[in-house]
Amino acid sequence: MQIGDLSRNAGVNVETIRYYERAGVLPVPARQGNGRRIYGEADVRRLGFIRHARDLGFDLQSIRTLLALQEQPEASCTDASRIAQAQLDEVERRLSKLQSLRAELSRMVDECQKGVVAECRVIEALNTSPF
Structure with a gap:
């Protein structure tokens, strides 16, 4: 299949x-005589794996490692577990930060009297930087 077919089959640009x-x-594909790339079903599966990993927030280095581990079915999955745990820890950190942001924004909106800008609690809160 050509790159456009792979794109459609895998749902990736x-x-x-x-x-x-x-x-x-993603391995560099073979090329036809006219220079066009040629892909197979294994490329669709690999691209699906990459896309799913990216959707879960894994960086490319982690994905490289996970792909290499996938090619060693009898190896220990300790490294895969470690990579997933690190990603989970990062998601938890981001969630905590988002919850703090939500609380602060909620407080700002709740305190707003919707009067004039000179007395606006939203503007006032933004002017008092925590940094």
Whole structure:
């Protein structure tokens, strides 16, 4: 199949496919005599794996490692577990930060009297930087 077919089958933009090839998480494909890339079902599956991992927030280095581990079915999954735990820890950190942001924004909105800007609690709160 050609790159457009791979794009449709995997639900990934053509430029994303090229980027993943340059980044080394998708192998450089064989080419036809006219220079067009040729892909197979294994590329669709690999791209699906990459896309799902990206949706879960894994960075490309982690994905490279996970892909390499996938090729060793008898190996220990300790590294895969460690990578997933690190990602979970990062998600928890972001959730905590988002909850703090939500509380602060909620406080700002609740305190707003919707009067004039000179007395606006939202503007006032933004002017008092915590940094």
